[in-house]
Amino acid sequence: MTDMMRSPEAAARRPAGLVAGGVQAVMRLTDPPMRALQRLIGAARMPYVFLLPNLVFFGLFVFLPIAINIVFSVTGGTALYPAERPYVGAEQYARLLDCGSYLDPGSCREDLFWRGVWNTLTFTVFQMVAMVLFSLGTALVLNRPIRARGFFRAVYFFPVLLSPVVVALIWKWILQRDGLLNAALTMAGGQKILFFVDPGWAMFWSVFVSVWAHMGFYTLILLAGLQAIPRDVYEAAEMDGTRPWRVFHRITLPLLWPNLLVVLVLVLIRSVQVFDEVFVLTGGGPGTATLMIVQYIYTTAFANQVQNFGLAGAASVLLGAVLFILTMIQLFLTRRRSR
Amino acid sequence: MTGGLLRLLTRRRGGRGWHWTDVASYAYLALGVLLMFGPVLWLVLSSFKTPSALLEFPPSLLPMAQAEVRVEGYPQPLPLFTVTMEDGSVRELAQVRRIGIAAQMVDPKEPAKTIRVPVDRRTPVRHLAFAVGNYTDPLTQFDFLRYLRNSLVVTVVATLITLLINSMAAYALSVYEFRGKSLAMLGVIGTLMIPITIILAPVYLVVTKLGFVDSLWAVILPGAATPTGVFLLRQYMLTIPRDLIEAARMDKASEWRIYARIVMPLSLPALAVLAIFSVMWRWNEFLWPLAVLTKTEVHTLPIALNAFQGELQTQWHYLLAMTVVTLLPVALVFAFLQRFITSGIANTGMK
Numbered sequence: 001m002t003d004m005m006r007s008p009e010a011a012a013r014r015p016a017g018l019v020a021g022g023v024q025a026v027m028r029l030t031d032p033p034m035r036a037l038q039r040l041i042g043a044a045r046m047p048y049v050f051l052l053p054n055l056v057f058f059g060l061f062v063f064l065p066i067a068i069n070i071v072f073s074v075t076g077g078t079a080l081y082p083a084e085r086p087y088v089g090a091e092q093y094a095r096l097l098d099c100g101s102y103l104d105p106g107s108c109r110e111d112l113f114w115r116g117v118w119n120t121l122t123f124t125v126f127q128m129v130a131m132v133l134f135s136l137g138t139a140l141v142l143n144r145p146i147r148a149r150g151f152f153r154a155v156y157f158f159p160v161l162l163s164p165v166v167v168a169l170i171w172k173w174i175l176q177r178d179g180l181l182n183a184a185l186t187m188a189g190g191q192k193i194l195f196f197v198d199p200g201w202a203m204f205w206s207v208f209v210s211v212w213a214h215m216g217f218y219t220l221i222l223l224a225g226l227q228a229i230p231r232d233v234y235e236a237a238e239m240d241g242t243r244p245w246r247v248f249h250r251i252t253l254p255l256l257w258p259n260l261l262v263v264l265v266l267v268l269i270r271s272v273q274v275f276d277e278v279f280v281l282t283g284g285g286p287g288t289a290t291l292m293i294v295q296y297i298y299t300t301a302f303a304n305q306v307q308n309f310g311l312a313g314a315a316s317v318l319l320g321a322v323l324f325i326l327t328m329i330q331l332f333l334t335r336r337r338s339r
Numbered sequence: 340m341t342g343g344l345l346r347l348l349t350r351r352r353g354g355r356g357w358h359w360t361d362v363a364s365y366a367y368l369a370l371g372v373l374l375m376f377g378p379v380l381w382l383v384l385s386s387f388k389t390p391s392a393l394l395e396f397p398p399s400l401l402p403m404a405q406a407e408v409r410v411e412g413y414p415q416p417l418p419l420f421t422v423t424m425e426d427g428s429v430r431e432l433a434q435v436r437r438i439g440i441a442a443q444m445v446d447p448k449e450p451a452k453t454i455r456v457p458v459d460r461r462t463p464v465r466h467l468a469f470a471v472g473n474y475t476d477p478l479t480q481f482d483f484l485r486y487l488r489n490s491l492v493v494t495v496v497a498t499l500i501t502l503l504i505n506s507m508a509a510y511a512l513s514v515y516e517f518r519g520k521s522l523a524m525l526g527v528i529g530t531l532m533i534p535i536t537i538i539l540a541p542v543y544l545v546v547t548k549l550g551f552v553d554s555l556w557a558v559i560l561p562g563a564a565t566p567t568g569v570f571l572l573r574q575y576m577l578t579i580p581r582d583l584i585e586a587a588r589m590d591k592a593s594e595w596r597i598y599a600r601i602v603m604p605l606s607l608p609a610l611a612v613l614a615i616f617s618v619m620w621r622w623n624e625f626l627w628p629l630a631v632l633t634k635t636e637v638h639t640l641p642i643a644l645n646a647f648q649g650e651l652q653t654q655w656h657y658l659l660a661m662t663v664v665t666l667l668p669v670a671l672v673f674a675f676l677q678r679f680i681t682s683g684i685a686n687t688g689m690k
Contacts, residue, residue, distance in 0.1 A: 031593065031595060037595075038595065046595075047511040048519075053504040053508070054505060054508035057563055064541070064545060068544055069537070069538055155371055156371060163622065163669070164641075170378045173659065178396040294536050298630060301630075302540075320532075
């Protein structure tokens with residue numbers, strides 16, 4: 001009887017056991033050569049052996065590319081190999097930064113880059129405000145003594161796991177001309193709206209869909225922060241008859257502030273690099289209304305007729321500099337939080 | 340009134356009965372369920388509709404199809420309608436053809452006699468019908484199985500490599516003291532700041548030089564070493580008691596044996612979290628595969644889906660079905676490992 005009751009769990013454990021057994025078998029096979037290696041170079045040098053694969057990967061696919069990127073950004077032509085590219089100095093940067101007025105992309109030589117910059121900025125500002133408001137609101141509600149908290153938390157969280165392409169297609173289907181939302185609008189007596197033909201709506205839905213897809217992640221971080229606030233602080237406040245707004249303002253917000261900061265910076269870093277969902281949802285359109293910086297870089301390097309690695313490289317270096325600063329801020333904040 | 344609203348923002352002690360803020364909370368959550376689940380449910384329902392049902396406006400909630408009957412003397416099955424006759428009686432008739440505002444109809448029981456009916460007097464007979472063809476046709480019409488296989492290969496192989504090399508690096512950085520350790524740590528932290536978005540073209544160059552263009556290795560290898568993975572595992576390995584490792588050394592175990600037989604099994608929870616993350620990253624990865632996989636034979640599911648949505652503008656029925664298939668594995672993983680994933684993210688603050 002007990003066996004029967006345990007069987008589903010055991011059945012679930014069997015594949016896991018099989019995998020573990022396979023791993024163990026591989027490890028047993030690798031043991032003799034690694035032992036021989038240790039005898040050859042000595043135990044003190046073994047850490048380098050353990051580090052080597054990762055460092056090779058980082059070197060080949062991160063550090064070397066950074067160097068190549070800088071080379072790209074100071075060379076011209078259409079060749080992919082750096083040796084075949086003529087040196088042009090800061091010309092690519094000059095081309096990117098050549099603007100009549102930075103406030104008006106139309107006056108710039110690379111107007112698409114500046115449209116990307118302004119669109120990304122707009123997106124980032126709205127995204128940060130909406131994301132923090134909704135994830136904080138949801139975390140506060142989920143932190144109340146409610147039934148089925150696990151279920152509701154899962155409801156907000158599951159889109160985080162979905163592929164951005166899937167997310168974009170789900171919403172594209174709802175927002176299309178004869179889609180569900182327009183059906184609801186006409187039934188309510190309104191007019192159909194062509195959401196992807198109107199620049200304002202296209203940007204609105206880009207932000208909305210990104211918030212929909214990722215708010216569960218930030219809700220989790222904030223909820224963890226809320227649950228770490230000791231209960232007795234609230235109980236003391238309640239005994240003193242402190243008004244709810246004051247409790248939120250003077251207790252919840254200050255104690256949650258480190259988490260909130262981390263969320264803000266994370267949203268910022270991710271928003272600056274936004275690409276996937278927006279690209280599939282709007283294709284950067286209508287026109288260039290939702291063209292983001294990363295899409296500009298991708299198009300310049302890969303999708304255009306003439307692949308301009310130099311210009312894309314220069315734009316990448318500029319974006320990389322911004323991200324570097326933002327990540328330094330994030331590391332500083334997380335380090336302060338963990339202290 | 341405002342006090343009540345503000346109470347919503349603060350923790351309330353339980354056991355006081357139903358305050359209206361509780362009602363507001365549950366209303367918010369119910370709206371959330373609708374807004375988060377609704378779109379996915381709509382996708383799944385729509386994916387079972389026939390192309391003609393998809394063109395309907397306003398759309399019906401459930402996948403419906405018009406009933407058809409075979410009538411003697413007509414080679415094609417005929418669409419079935421309910422018709423209100425002039426004398427007020429209601430009959431079920433099959434439509435032979437439509438001529439302007441009149442329809443030529445026939446009673447399936449009396450196939451010889453045709454009846455002319457104004458079109459506004461007939462309504463189609465509809466029943467629930469799942470257009471399974473949306474799912475089965477792409478298997479034969481497009482290389483859907485190949486994209487599925489490509490995605491599976493990339494996800495599994497990349498996750499195995501990620502687990503192996505990141506755990507090795509984490510082991511070195513957590514158990515040993517050696518020259519250059521802080522430099523190595525700095526290098527790992529440094530890569531944290533370089534997302535692939537800003538080194539697309541140069542990584543493309545490296546991959547080309549290595550001869551991996553238009554092979555799945557081009558997608559598998561560049562992201563295999565991840566700084567988040569190293570950090571997650573190192574943090575966990577630091578908690579393994581040193582005595583255990585020292586004891587193994589006393590027993591003349593090699594360093595590799597200590598890693599493989601002691602540290603790895605003890606790090607299983609952290610390895611599982613990294614495995615789940617890696618599966619998510621790889622299954623959903625978009626920008627890099629989009630840049631590097633130009634041949635359709637090596638497309639992964641997200642890339643194929645994106646290509647389809649460009650080419651098959653009018654074939655939403657296939658596109659929706661394929662989207663559901665892409666979504667399914669993630670939904671299953673989530674259904675079984677939900678608690679694990681959410682606590683993993685809450686503890687590490689990464690995704």
